Amino acid sequence: xxxxxxxxxxxxxxxxxxxxxxxxxxxxxxxxxxxxxxxxxxxxxxxxxxxxxxxxxxxxxxxxxxxxxxxxxxxxxxxxxxxxxxxxxxxxxxxxxxxxxxxxxxxxxxxxxxxxxxxxxxxxxxxxxxxxxxxxxxxxxxxxxxxxxxxxxxxxxxxxxxxxxxxxxxxxxxxxxxxxxxxxxxxxxxxxxxxxxxxxxxxxxxxxxxxxxxxxxxxxxxxxxxxxxxxxxxxxxxxxxxxxxxxxxxxxxxxxxxxxxxxxxxxxxxxxxxxxxxxxxxxxxxxxxxxxxxxxxxxxxxxxxxxxxxxxxx
Amino acid sequence: xxxxxxxxxxxxxxxxxxxxxxxxxxxxxxxxxxxxxxxxxxxxxxxxxxxxxxxxxxxxxxxxxxxxxxxxxxxxxxxxxxxxxxxxxxxxxxxxxxxxxxxxxxxxxxxxxxxxxxxxxxxxxxxxxxxxxxxxxxxxxxxxxxxxxxxxxxxxxxxxxxxxxxxxxxxxxxxxxxxxxxxxxxxxxxxxxxxxxxxxxxxxxxxxxxxxxxxxxxxxxxxxxxxxxxxxxxxxxxxxxxxxxxxxxxxxxxxxxxxxxxxxxxxxxxxxxxxxxxxxxxxxxxxxxxxxxxxxxxxxxxxxx
Numbered sequence: 001x002x003x004x005x006x007x008x009x010x011x012x013x014x015x016x017x018x019x020x021x022x023x024x025x026x027x028x029x030x031x032x033x034x035x036x037x038x039x040x041x042x043x044x045x046x047x048x049x050x051x052x053x054x055x056x057x058x059x060x061x062x063x064x065x066x067x068x069x070x071x072x073x074x075x076x077x078x079x080x081x082x083x084x085x086x087x088x089x090x091x092x093x094x095x096x097x098x099x100x101x102x103x104x105x106x107x108x109x110x111x112x113x114x115x116x117x118x119x120x121x122x123x124x125x126x127x128x129x130x131x132x133x134x135x136x137x138x139x140x141x142x143x144x145x146x147x148x149x150x151x152x153x154x155x156x157x158x159x160x161x162x163x164x165x166x167x168x169x170x171x172x173x174x175x176x177x178x179x180x181x182x183x184x185x186x187x188x189x190x191x192x193x194x195x196x197x198x199x200x201x202x203x204x205x206x207x208x209x210x211x212x213x214x215x216x217x218x219x220x221x222x223x224x225x226x227x228x229x230x231x232x233x234x235x236x237x238x239x240x241x242x243x244x245x246x247x248x249x250x251x252x253x254x255x256x257x258x259x260x261x262x263x264x265x266x267x268x269x270x271x272x273x274x275x276x277x278x279x280x281x282x283x284x285x286x287x288x289x290x291x292x293x294x295x296x297x298x299x300x301x302x303x304x305x306x307x308x309x310x311x312x313x314x
Numbered sequence: 315x316x317x318x319x320x321x322x323x324x325x326x327x328x329x330x331x332x333x334x335x336x337x338x339x340x341x342x343x344x345x346x347x348x349x350x351x352x353x354x355x356x357x358x359x360x361x362x363x364x365x366x367x368x369x370x371x372x373x374x375x376x377x378x379x380x381x382x383x384x385x386x387x388x389x390x391x392x393x394x395x396x397x398x399x400x401x402x403x404x405x406x407x408x409x410x411x412x413x414x415x416x417x418x419x420x421x422x423x424x425x426x427x428x429x430x431x432x433x434x435x436x437x438x439x440x441x442x443x444x445x446x447x448x449x450x451x452x453x454x455x456x457x458x459x460x461x462x463x464x465x466x467x468x469x470x471x472x473x474x475x476x477x478x479x480x481x482x483x484x485x486x487x488x489x490x491x492x493x494x495x496x497x498x499x500x501x502x503x504x505x506x507x508x509x510x511x512x513x514x515x516x517x518x519x520x521x522x523x524x525x526x527x528x529x530x531x532x533x534x535x536x537x538x539x540x541x542x543x544x545x546x547x548x549x550x551x552x553x554x555x556x557x558x559x560x561x562x563x564x565x566x567x568x569x570x571x572x573x574x575x576x577x578x579x580x581x582x583x584x585x586x587x588x589x590x591x592x593x594x595x596x597x598x599x600x601x602x603x604x605x606x607x608x609x610x611x612x613x614x615x616x617x618x619x
Contacts, residue, residue, distance in 0.1 A: 076511035081513050
């Protein structure tokens with residue numbers, strides 16, 4: 001059996017060495033349950049942003065001086081209105097959530113966390129707050145936020161987190177090694193593929209779970225400035241292509257302060273209706289995808305494919 | 315560089331909000347709101363009527379303010395176009411649709427163009443105080459005395475010209491300091507339109523007493539959709555109708571604020587879209603056009619969260 005290359009990020013080198021190069025051709029097939037073509041997971045970011053967070057030396061929290069009323073209250077819309085509007089539509093069409101959680105939400109608004117848990121959603125960590133950045137943390141500090149995440153989510157939901165999406169996408173060179181060291185199975189921070197793949201870590205067995213920035217509602221609405229219906233059309237095109245190719249993963253990352261706005265939620269519901277009716281989607285959670293990939297032969301097949309390409313050189 | 319150990323302290327990691335300005339609640343768990351006539355959806359038209367000095371000052375530069383080297387004729391006059399021309403297209407469109415609106419007015423408009431204030435009042439629209447002029451921005455860094463003077467000057471001026479002291483407030487770019495809610499209450503304001511975290515009003519708590527927040531959703535503004543996100547006016551109309559459909563379909567009353575800008579939506583090639591949208595909304599039996607003061611009314615004097 002092929003071994004996955006060991007060793008963490010090559011800090012300071014031009015190639016961080018996070019994973020193997022494997023072209024999107026002649027790959028071993030990845031089979032999803034019941035012959036489904038594409039694993040679809042919806043990832044609501046359930047977040048808490050602080051009104052007056054401490055300054056990070058590496059990144060500003062808010063564009064305006066604190067209090068940034070529009071920035072803060074826009075995001076607070078999620079925990080007063082948007083979450084339930086989004087969650088009801090997901091439940092109605094049979095889509096569970098895989099939650100990217102600011103774990104301090106367990107303290108601030110446990111009602112939102114309990115609602116998601118009651119719907120059968122999975123939780124992974126998105127840091128303590130989305131206004132606390134990992135840049136510049138030493139190993140002990142980063143271990144503290146990982147341990148805090150594991151403990152807080154377990155106490156609030158009974159679940160043990162399996163994955164990680166760095167808070168506000170802020171990392172250190174140690175992040176992937178550390179989450180692997182704590183036994184986590186997947187990272188959502190790497191955007192190099194439409195299929196899961198092993199990640200090179202010092203220990204453990206970590207995979208990259210295809211998340212998405214490109215079809216993230218934040219990118220759709222604030223990077224590409226799409227209308228609600230254009231964004232819905234984008235999701236359907238993304239789905240159709242990935243279902244046609246097969247063995248793929250499609251993530252729909254959401255923020256309920258965006259997708260849960262009244263001018264957007266109807267167009268989004270049409271997307272869920274389309275995917276649910278299509279029949280080619282394995283509509284599931286990130287942890288279920290990870291389990292199937294790790295234990296169903298996918299991981300070993302991909303590791304062997306990686307070894308084959310290593311033999312060819314780069 | 316190692317982070318300060320205090321960066322991992324969370325002194326406000328607690329039940330509820332990380333500040334004392336309002337309490338948390340879910341819109342789906344609150345007592346249901348009924349609008350006059352049993353309507354499901356309150357549509358609040360909120361027009362920003364603003365005067366931009368050709369010399370930009372203030373704690374930050376207001377959206378829409380001067381851009382080029384001095385003298386910026388293009389932005390100074392294009393904003394004035396909105397006041398002279400676009401706003402009157404709005405007034406005519408509101409009259410044609412038979413609806414009332416709220417106008418967030420810089421005090422400088424009242425000083426400079428008192429006839430506009432008379433026209434607003436004669437049509438039954440509401441005046442909401444909107445700072446002094448577009449240099450009257452508020453944010454942390456503005457000394458409290460200066461902020462208090464700005465608020466009081468705006469209210470005094472609007473009262474002198476209109477005959478009525480406004481009870482409503484909207485900050486420029488909805489930007490506040492930590493002192494703003496208290497200073498507004500101290501100045502006699504009952505409701506403000508700055509926080510965008512809900513689809514219904516709610517009550518804030520300040521050391522000077524309660525303040526009703528009426529959320530005027532910035533995501534649904536003509537500025538955000540047309541100017542910032544560069545979507546078409548037709549798409550804007552469709553999005554507003556989609557929002558109205560969704561909100562009217564939820565249990566309990568909801569509000570839909572249409573934030574309109576005369577120099578954006580009052581242009582000749584866009585005004586017909588606004589007229590069409592008003593007709594769409596006015597034709598709905600489940601919808602009532604209310605001024606923001608009317609929308610705030612059930613919360614004024616109440617202590618419901």
